[in-house]
Amino acid sequence: MARRIRAKDLSAREVVTAHLEQIERVNPRVNAIVTLAAEQALERARDADDSFARGKPAGALHGLPIAHKDLQITKGVRTTFGSRIYKDFVPSTDALLVERIRDAGAILLGKTNTPEFGAGSQTFNEVFGATLNPYDTSKTCGGSSGGAAVALACGMLPIADGSDLGGSLRNPANFCNVVGFRPSPGRVPAWPVGMGWSSLAVEGPMARSVPDVAFFLAAIAGPDARSPISIDEPGARFAGPLGRDFKGVRVAWWKDLGGLPVDARVRDAVNSQHRVFESLGCVVEEAEPDFSGADECFKTLRCWHSALAARARPELKSNRHLVKDTVLWEIDRGEKLTAAEIGLAEMKRTEIYHRVRQFMERYEFFVLPVNQVPPFDVQQPYPVEIAGVRMETYIDWMKSCYFISLVGNPAMSVPCGFTSDGLPVGIQIVGRHHDDWGLLQMGHGFERALPTSAG
Numbered sequence: 275m276a277r278r279i280r281a282k283d284l285s286a287r288e289v290v291t292a293h294l295e296q297i298e299r300v301n302p303r304v305n306a307i308v309t310l311a312a313e314q315a316l317e318r319a320r321d322a323d324d325s326f327a328r329g330k331p332a333g334a335l336h337g338l339p340i341a342h343k344d345l346q347i348t349k350g351v352r353t354t355f356g357s358r359i360y361k362d363f364v365p366s367t368d369a370l371l372v373e374r375i376r377d378a379g380a381i382l383l384g385k386t387n388t389p390e391f392g393a394g395s396q397t398f399n400e401v402f403g404a405t406l407n408p409y410d411t412s413k414t415c416g417g418s419s420g421g422a423a424v425a426l427a428c429g430m431l432p433i434a435d436g437s438d439l440g441g442s443l444r445n446p447a448n449f450c451n452v453v454g455f456r457p458s459p460g461r462v463p464a465w466p467v468g469m470g471w472s473s474l475a476v477e478g479p480m481a482r483s484v485p486d487v488a489f490f491l492a493a494i495a496g497p498d499a500r501s502p503i504s505i506d507e508p509g510a511r512f513a514g515p516l517g518r519d520f521k522g523v524r525v526a527w528w529k530d531l532g533g534l535p536v537d538a539r540v541r542d543a544v545n546s547q548h549r550v551f552e553s554l555g556c557v558v559e560e561a562e563p564d565f566s567g568a569d570e571c572f573k574t575l576r577c578w579h580s581a582l583a584a585r586a587r588p589e590l591k592s593n594r595h596l597v598k599d600t601v602l603w604e605i606d607r608g609e610k611l612t613a614a615e616i617g618l619a620e621m622k623r624t625e626i627y628h629r630v631r632q633f634m635e636r637y638e639f640f641v642l643p644v645n646q647v648p649p650f651d652v653q654q655p656y657p658v659e660i661a662g663v664r665m666e667t668y669i670d671w672m673k674s675c676y677f678i679s680l681v682g683n684p685a686m687s688v689p690c691g692f693t694s695d696g697l698p699v700g701i702q703i704v705g706r707h708h709d710d711w712g713l714l715q716m717g718h719g720f721e722r723a724l725p726t727s728a729g
Contacts (some may be wrong), residue, residue, distance in 0.1 A: 275432055277490070279337040284338030286326075287317040287372025290381050293339045297383070297430045303411065306424035307341050308402040309318055309352045309385040313582060315339065318381045334493045334513070335433070336535040343419055343436050344385040345392050345557045347466075348372050350384065356390040358596045359589050370465040370498060371435055371477050372653035378493040386421030386434065393580070394599045395445045396656055400596075404652050407449060409698055413649035416446035417561030422480050423450040428721050429478075432481070435492045439475040440576065442643065444687040447480055448644035448700030453717070455487045455686045456679070457587045458708045462494050463501030468586045470502045473682050474575060484688065484718040488512045491710075511711060516718040523716075526633070528642035534673055535663040537647045543691045543699035544643045550690075550723050551641070562640070567622050568677045573667070574611065574619040575680075581608025600655070600668045624681055631707060639716050640704040643674050644687045648697045651698030674702065684710045688717050690724065 276283040294312050301307050319337065326332050336695035347353050347365040349372075368376065376382065387397050387405045397420025405420045408414040409428045415424045419436030423446035426434050436443045447454025448493045456549040459473035479490040495509030527548060530536075551558050584590050584605045594602060634640065647657050656668040665671055687700035692718045703720065705713030 276335065276338060276646065280332060284337075286322040286381060287316065290315050290319040290339050290383070293383065293432075295428060295708065296428070300428045300430060304406045304408055304424050304428060305403055306386055306405050306421040307384050307430060308312055308344060308387045308421065310426045311351055311382060311384050313380050321382065322379065323586065333377060333379030334489070335375060338380050338432055339383045340375055340380040340433060340435070341386050341422075341431055342372055342375075342382070343422055343423060344435060345418075345436075346372050346435065348382065348385065348688055351385065353385065354401050354444065356392070356401060357681035358400050360591045361401050366452055370463060371494060371498060372516065375435065380433075383431070386419070386425055387583045388418045390598050391601055392437065392439070392442060392667055393416040393584070393598075393604065394418065394656060395441055396652075396654075397446070397654075398652070402597075402604045406652055407649050407697075409451065409696060412652060413697065414449065414652045414654075416449035416645075418442040418647070419454070419480065420446045423447050423452055423454065426450070426452045426482055433486060434480045434612045435477065435494070436480050437475060438679065439542060439579075440572070440669055440679055441672045443478050443480060443645050444675055444685060444702060447687040448702075450650045451689045451698035451700075452480060452482050453484055453487050453688055454478075455609045455714070456684060457491065457495065457710050458505065458684045459504040459682050460501065460505040461684075461710055462491070463498040463504035465498065467502040468582060469579070470661075472579065473503060474579060476677060483514060484714060484721050486514060487686075487712045488718075491714075496601045505708065518714050518715040518719060519555070520716070522579045522636045523556045523639070525556045525558045526561040526637035526640045527552050527558050528640070529560050530679070531562060531674055532565050534646060535660040536554070536643060536674070537660055539648050539693040540643050540646060540699055542581060542699050543693065544568065544641075547690050547701055547720075547724070548639075550720060553723050556720050559637075561631045561633075561637065561728055563644070565626065565677045568626055568680050569673060571619045571622045571626065571679045572676050573669075575623070576616060576669075577604050578616050579608070580604040581611070627681045630683065634683070638706060638712065642702050642704070644700045644702040646671050646674055648693050649701060676703055678702070683707055684713045686713060686717050688721055704723065
């Protein structure tokens with residue numbers, strides 16, 4: 275689509291109009307795009323066409339429509355964070371990610387739905403309601419970038435941005451049969467943020483194919499002085515051809531992730547892809563890193579982050595009655611943490627990072643499920659049991675995602691098949707520290723080798 279716009283085979287106005295028409299047709303059934311700026315988008319598309327006709331250089335995303343996750347502040351466009359406290363909030367500035375996407379020529383259509391403050395991987399809130407899975411509207415689309423994943427799956431957007439702390443780029447992609455990429459921390463710098471040195475939460479791209487993800491990443495990656503952890507490597511490197519020979523490349527295949535319960539439908543769908551990696555010439559071995567201590571470590575740091583984020587929002591303290599219980603539980607637990615508990619969690623995180631680093635010296639990639647369950651009932655806030663094992667918290671069903679978040683390795687969800695009742699299942703591929711490029715190449719190789727009936 276971008277090539278055709280640049281070749282003047284399509285105009286930005288035609289592309290934006292087509293997507294607005296698709297939104298009008300489909301969005302009422304799935305509730306993915308929650309704030310629409312249609313008139314503004316058409317005006318920007320006309321301006322884009324006019325400037326291109328006058329010979330002004332076009333950015334990589336010139337003319338492509340985009341709707342930002344409703345956690346990203348957007349100048350002049352309502353940003354609610356999925357909270358009743360901010361249901362009428364209109365920012366006066368743009369987030370860095372929004373700046374980059376706009377400067378690359380994309381046309382803002384609106385905002386995509388997210389859980390309240392992005393907490394939890396089930397996209398529902400009291401402002402806009404729930405976003406529904408396009409493959410079965412009685413099921414959840416995942417989250418927290420759920421609106422983005424559904425908008426992609428339904429053809430309402432060609433590319434979408436999201437964020438990921440415990441799996442929020444990978445989980446909804448997994449549930450909606452699209453691609454979600456969690457880049458290395460600092461690969462896509464974030465601003466404004468209260469904790470500039472934190473590497474748990476990242477921002478990144480989603481799309482319907484791995485090449486589209488790489489294309490989008492090329493436009494949003496690269497250093498920025500406003501982010502102290504930004505990686506000093508230009509995003510342009512992700513615009514190159516993704517083809518690669520994988521003969522002899524070692525791939526570690528998950529076993530049981532330390533005894534985590536996994537739904538049999540997910541286990542079967544993921545394990546059936548073993549042969550796809552072998553068909554690429556990979557040497558596939560059953561092996562996995564030692565993640566002992568990762569659960570407690572992640573939960574401690576997540577609650578600490580939640581408590582600090584709440585302190586940055588004084589409106590939240592005086593409006594607790596408007597906030598969902600799981601968010602309050604996390605904030606309150608974080609407020610009670612001692613300095614010793616936080617420090618020990620950081621030390622444990624370092625130990626786990628080095629165990630994974632040493633493991634990945636032998637294996638270039640690690641393959642495992644994205645989540646431990648397939649899409650569940652949209653009326654259910656979160657799974658309370660998996661394979662007969664009761665979940666202790668609202669995020670326990672996401673351990674296969676947030677164990678990877680903890681160590682900061684790049685990871686992606688790529689469609690790999692469906693359950694017997696037609697629900698999408700993705701496969702999670704993890705790369706070495708900072709090897710986002712190698713991971714994109716492997717994702718592309720897997721995607722191309724996958725039988726078309728499966729993905």
